Amino acid sequence: MAIIGWSGSGKTTLLEYVVGRLAAAGLRVNVIKHSHHDVTLEPPHKDSARVRAAGAAEVMIASPYRVAIMRELRGAAEPSLAEHLARLAPADLTLVEGYKWEALPKLEVYRPEVGKPPMFPDDPHIVAVASSSARPDGLAPHVAWLDLLDPDAVLTWIRNFNRLPA
Numbered sequence: 001m002a003i004i005g006w007s008g009s010g011k012t013t014l015l016e017y018v019v020g021r022l023a024a025a026g027l028r029v030n031v032i033k034h035s036h037h038d039v040t041l042e043p044p045h046k047d048s049a050r051v052r053a054a055g056a057a058e059v060m061i062a063s064p065y066r067v068a069i070m071r072e073l074r075g076a077a078e079p080s081l082a083e084h085l086a087r088l089a090p091a092d093l094t095l096v097e098g099y100k101w102e103a104l105p106k107l108e109v110y111r112p113e114v115g116k117p118p119m120f121p122d123d124p125h126i127v128a129v130a131s132s133s134a135r136p137d138g139l140a141p142h143v144a145w146l147d148l149l150d151p152d153a154v155l156t157w158i159r160n161f162n163r164l165p166a
Contacts, residue, residue, distance in 0.1 A: 001162060002096040005109035006116040010148060011097055014109055014130060017151045018158055027164060030091040032084050034098030041068060093162055109148065130154045
């Protein structure tokens with residue numbers, strides 16, 4: 001399931017809440033966050049950055065606390081969402097932030113005060129909208145309208161939609 005919305009709409013805040021509650025309930029949740037920007041995860045003078053700069057295709061940084069893999073694309077096409085999903089460990093739920101163009105179930109976080117138009121009228125894969133505004137007239141019947149200011153209700157909807165234990 002993807003969580004989509006314009007920058008500043010509250011996607012990450014909602015994701016943080018949902019992931020925190022699901023993890024606290026004992027569920028394993030993976031998240032893929034898409035960024036349009038270059039990502040720097042390490043200072044350039046560190047060993048891992050230096051060997052990437054020297055030409056390594058991938059560098060894994062491993063410690064007793066976390067593992068990270070950095071892959072240099074070096075002009076190659078960005079891997080697909082399916083390729084990213086295949087690299088993840090099994091989980092009860094994988095949430096994706098971004099990937100608006102993918103054909104997968106989406107929950108749009110929509111706040112009119114951000115000043116951008118909603119996406120739900122034009123995307124048939126949006127199955128729910130979490131919003132700070134009232135449900136609009138004429139909303140497609142298959143689209144759930146959720147109160148963004150009630151994150152527990154959004155969490156309950158996500159649990160039910162994905163058939164996760166309560």
